[in-house]
Amino acid sequence: MASVPTLSDPFVTNETHPSSLSGVTAEGVLSxxxxxxxxxxxxxxxxYLNATAAQVGLIATLPALMGSFAQLLAAWWAERRGERLGLTIMGLAAQGFLWLPVIVLPLLWPDHAVALLLVTLTLYYGANHFANPLWHSLMGDLVPEDMRGRYFGERSRLMNLANFVALVSAALVLRLAKSHGHTEIGFVAIFTLAMLARMLSIPRLRTVREHALPKGRLSLHPTILWREMRGTQFSRFAIFTAVMSFSAGIAGPFYAVYMLRDxxxxxxxxxxxxxxxxxxxxGTLTLWGRLGDRFGNRFVLAVTGSLIPVAPMLWLTTTHFGAILLIQLLNGLAWAGFNLSAGNFVYDSVPREKRSLYNAVHNILTAFALAAGAGLGGFFAVHVPATTQVFGLAFGHSLLWVFLISGLARLNTALAFIPLLREMRAGTATPPRRLATLFMRRTGPA
Incomplete structure (x- = not known):
């Protein structure tokens, strides 16, 4: 087996340890x-299991929504035990084992395949969400503030290389299986590979050196949480990302339906x-990371927030495969910078001892928003005829209306919320005047 890529020495400081960073990188590649x-x-x-467009939307969002509540349990439990790594490993191990029912149950009972897939994926994402806020809290301690952009940009680049190889390999397996009339065997094969990758990632985490949390009494009462967070940069940012997730969720689950079905x-x-x-x-994560370290995460959010609304609207202009590849290219680079800087913004805007809880709240809001957006998109997909005309505008497929609505919602979200954000990291440079004029003019000063 080829060795797992590791990050170079410049990322190792007195606050980190080479084995910890190597374990983090290896876990990311296998994940x-x-x-x-x-x-x-x-x-x-x-x-393949004959789900409708609305059911695909549910499968893409409802399990993540239901599973997200496990994050509050994880934050509460970790705060009382004063440690996070063991709980993280427990959640990821459960996620790995849950690939088995995802693979087997829908094939054993095909008449109830979609419902069974929905239930098993809810458990799967519950296990993942249990580990998620604890892992982010650990990373906030492990990686110093002034190099988070570079470090996570480089780690994400390696992760995406692994993602690319896995995507291509899985597609080839599915194509081969379909050509022999056994598509179900192809899905069993690629999901088994996914399960093995998760299980192999867990031993890598044992090299991580944890900074213990002080034990205390963490309150999960909504009133107390709101009193703590109200008016903070974190609360504004959490609402912004939730509304952007809602806007993206309107279209997100339906691109696959549009390409494969329509x-x-x-x-x-x-x-x-x-x-x-x-x-x-x-190709762009390292660049986004360096821009975030130099000019601040808020600047990167402003730039990418200006690009994210464009991609769904471009789907209205073409059905050509090559053009769609270009649209996806724009979509990928925009979301790469947005997600990287969003994660770093959370690290910068919350107190260390409450990172797990704040991450849980942030992720639950995002999951709710994605589910609500997908529900709205599913409603439009089912009830808006392909022949609908608005102001003389008509499309050949009803899902194109869904993409248009999503693009307009993203645009209004960026214009409304980015001016409310302020850069949390001290010592960042002022962006070049031309860039600042282009991207900050409509989104407010940093």
Whole structure:
């Protein structure tokens, strides 16, 4: 087996340890392999099981929403035990084992396949969300503030390379299985690879050196939480990302439906559209990280927030495979910078001892927003006829209306919320005048 890439010495400081960073990087590479070979094809799996567009939207969002409540339990439990690593490993191990029912149950009872997939994915994402805020809290302690952009940019680049290889490999397996009339065997094979990748990632985490948390009494009462967070930069940012997630969720689950059902893309073509997103992230994450370290995360959020609304609207202009690849290229680089800086903004804006809780709140709001957006998109997908005309504008597919609504919602979200954010990291440089004029004019000063 090839060795797992590790980060170079410049990222190691007195506050970190080489073995910890190597373990973090290795875990990320193997987790991305799981996502590329497994999670990226869950919508295709649902369509293979004869799910409708509305059901695909539910499968893409409802399990993550229901599972997100496990984050509050994890934050509460970690605060009382004063440690996070053991609980993180427990959650990720459960996630790995839950690939088994995801694979087996829908195939054993095909008449109830969609419902069974929904239930098993809810448990799967619950296990993942249990580990999520604890892991982010650990990373906030492990990586010094002044190099988070570079470190996470480089780590994310390696993760996306692994994701790309897994995406391509899984598509080839599905194509081979379909050509022999056994598509279900192809799905079993790629999901088994995803399960193995997750299980192999867990021993890597044992090299991480944890900074113990002080034990205390963490309150989960909504009134107390709101009193603590109200008026803070974190609360504004959490609302902003939730509304942006809602806007993106309107369209997000339905791109796969549009390509596989309406445009009749092959699995190879579908894989290519996903792979372009990953490659664009590989090529730009390091740049976004360096820009965030130099000019601040708020600047990167302003730039990418201006680009994110464009991608869904471009789907209205073409059905050509090559053009769609270019749209996905733009989509990937925009979301790469947005997600990287959003994660770093959370690190910068919350107190260390409450990172797990604040991350849990942030992720639950995002999950609710994604589910609500997908529900609205599913409603439009089912009830808006393809022949609908508005001000003389008509499309050949009803899902294109969903993409248009999503793009307009993203644009209004960026214009409304980015001016409310302020840079939390001290010592960042002023952006070049031309860039500041282009991206900050409508989104307010940093």
């Amino acid at each position: 991305s392999t799981m996502r590329g070979a497994g999670e990226a094809y869950l919508s295709a799996y649902a369509l 445009l009749h893309f092959s699995y190879i073509q579908f894989m290519a559209t996903q792979a372009v997103v990953v490659l664009s992230q590989v």
